[in-house]
Amino acid sequence: xxxxxDFLWGGATAANQTEGAYQAGGKGxxxxxxxxxxxxxxxxxxxxxxxxxxxxxxxxYPSHESIDFFHHYKEDIQLMAExxxxxxxxxxxxxxxxxxxxxxxxxxxxxxxxxxxxNELHKYGIEPLVTINHFDTPVGLVKKYGGWRHRDLIDCYVxxxxxxxxxxxxxxxxxxxxxxxxxxxxxxxxxAGLVFKDGENKEQVKYQAxxxxxxxxxxxxxxxxxxxxxxxIGCMLAAGNVYPFxxxxxxxxASIGKDREQFFFxxxxxxxxxxxxxxxxFVEHDIHLEIxxxxxxxxxxxxxxxxxxxxxxxxxSGKPETQAETEGNVFKTLKNPNLPASEWGWQxxxxxxxxxxxxxxxxYQKPLFIVExxxxxxxxxxxxxxxxxxxxxxxxxxxxxxxxxxxxxxxELWGYTPWGCIDLVSASSGEMKKRYGFIYVxxxxxxxGTLERKKKKSFYWYKTVISNNGIYE
Ligand code: BG6
Numbered sequence: 001x002x003x004x005x006d007f008l009w010g011g012a013t014a015a016n017q018t019e020g021a022y023q024a025g026g027k028g029x030x031x032x033x034x035x036x037x038x039x040x041x042x043x044x045x046x047x048x049x050x051x052x053x054x055x056x057x058x059x060x061y062p063s064h065e066s067i068d069f070f071h072h073y074k075e076d077i078q079l080m081a082e083x084x085x086x087x088x089x090x091x092x093x094x095x096x097x098x099x100x101x102x103x104x105x106x107x108x109x110x111x112x113x114x115x116x117x118x119n120e121l122h123k124y125g126i127e128p129l130v131t132i133n134h135f136d137t138p139v140g141l142v143k144k145y146g147g148w149r150h151r152d153l154i155d156c157y158v159x160x161x162x163x164x165x166x167x168x169x170x171x172x173x174x175x176x177x178x179x180x181x182x183x184x185x186x187x188x189x190x191x192a193g194l195v196f197k198d199g200e201n202k203e204q205v206k207y208q209a210x211x212x213x214x215x216x217x218x219x220x221x222x223x224x225x226x227x228x229x230x231x232x233i234g235c236m237l238a239a240g241n242v243y244p245f246x247x248x249x250x251x252x253x254a255s256i257g258k259d260r261e262q263f264f265f266x267x268x269x270x271x272x273x274x275x276x277x278x279x280x281x282f283v284e285h286d287i288h289l290e291i292x293x294x295x296x297x298x299x300x301x302x303x304x305x306x307x308x309x310x311x312x313x314x315x316x317s318g319k320p321e322t323q324a325e326t327e328g329n330v331f332k333t334l335k336n337p338n339l340p341a342s343e344w345g346w347q348x349x350x351x352x353x354x355x356x357x358x359x360x361x362x363x364y365q366k367p368l369f370i371v372e373x374x375x376x377x378x379x380x381x382x383x384x385x386x387x388x389x390x391x392x393x394x395x396x397x398x399x400x401x402x403x404x405x406x407x408x409x410x411x412e413l414w415g416y417t418p419w420g421c422i423d424l425v426s427a428s429s430g431e432m433k434k435r436y437g438f439i440y441v442x443x444x445x446x447x448x449g450t451l452e453r454k455k456k457k458s459f460y461w462y463k464t465v466i467s468n469n470g471i472y473e
Pocket of ligand 1: 014017179180238309329372376419425426427428429434
């Protein structure tokens with residue numbers, strides 16, 4: 001069975017990991033602009049008080065220049081077009097449009113930049129897929145309101161969405177409201193700008209912020225449909241099923257609980273109401289949500305499709321920790337003895353993609369969009385200037401085949417945008433060395449390098465996959 005003719009092949013990036021030009025045209029600071037490389041980076045993403053206390057103290061901030069997509073977008077989009085991209089997932093930087101986050105009108109210079117980018121995409125017939133908030137809430141909103149702990153963030157976000165849906169009406173059709181919305185639980189500063197006060201119940205604060213983001217997402221969905229009924233709005237989950245470590249019932253039960261932790265968000269965004277399992281969870285964690293009149297009605301405005309990132313499955317045991325752990329997308333997981341792992345310890349499980357797709361589709365019966373997938377690896381430029389990234393081709397080939405199997409299983413899938421189609425700054429480590437791209441960027445962890453772009457071996461491989469509309473025997 002072939003993929004549909006209009007299948008959207010492409011690649012994905014985020015403003016804060018590519019654009020640089022962090023103050024150009026009056027852009028305000030984003031949370032990410034406070035994050036250093038490696039060292040304290042993860043601590044800052046989790047601990048807002050620490051991040052704010054150290055503001056401006058680090059020598060190097062990778063997002064400030066990043067790969068300078070801001071000045072290279074024409075060249076970069078031309079390379080994407082050469083690969084045959086049908087879609088390009090980018091995010092819009094909230095503080096580039098609203099420098100403090102709560103202005104009433106968008107910054108013209110910011111709009112101009114995205115006009116240019118979107119025009120350039122259309123020149124090549126590439127459909128933009130826009131993430132509205134990819135980890136870059138304006139710092140101004142953190143300082144003034146305490147981030148998403150404050151209900152006013154809903155209005156600020158919806159005002160920002162209104163500017164986008166109005167300005168780009170007819171030019172952008174595919175939107176994602178929040179990148180990996182479930183990361184808020186693991187990276188409360190990066191995901192929601194949260195700074196905890198001494199002694200407060202962190203779970204309460206996180207789930208209250210989650211409530212506000214869910215209401216904001218639903219309000220944006222409603223607005224997008226009102227402004228242009230052809231708009232397609234997606235939720236976005238950091239996905240990857242959680243396997244039980246063994247068939248012991250305790251392990252199976254633990255895996256259900258861990259899966260629900262992520263599905264909590266999409267259950268609300270796709271089904272339009274809080275799932276029943278939250279009742280007991282909230283009681284046991286002493287969580288009392290403030291839900292304003294009308295919130296539950298707004299939540300009924302559900303998304304059109306379910307987008308997700310998939311890097312790996314995860315694994316959990318219901319017994320006290322006795323197994324070795326390994327790294328994963330942001331949080332650790334038990335090491336699954338059946339799986340190999342990347343240089344960064346992320347396990348490699350192509351069948352897990354098929355499992356995750358079937359799970360999401362069985363649960364929601366909504367079209368899926370894989371908006372992130374890929375292998376972070378350190379590439380070497382050979383003496384002849386080539387980059388032989390066979391390991392990346394191997395990873396992606398297996399995942400594309402698994403994806404095609406899932407489509408044969410009956411899953412409706414709109415598209416596939418592998419992560420970091422052009423090398424960019426790693427979100428978790430701030431490194432350039434952890435590369436995902438088909439396009440190499442000459443830039444090192446310390447910011448040195450010419451920023452020259454080069455085609456890797458995987459560039460040609462992906463071009464062939466797209467032109468064949470998949471991988472077939
Ligand atoms: C996802 C994020 O969590 O994973 C991206 O949406 C991120 O922003 C990607 O870059 C890969 O993670 P990392 O840490 O390898 O950059």
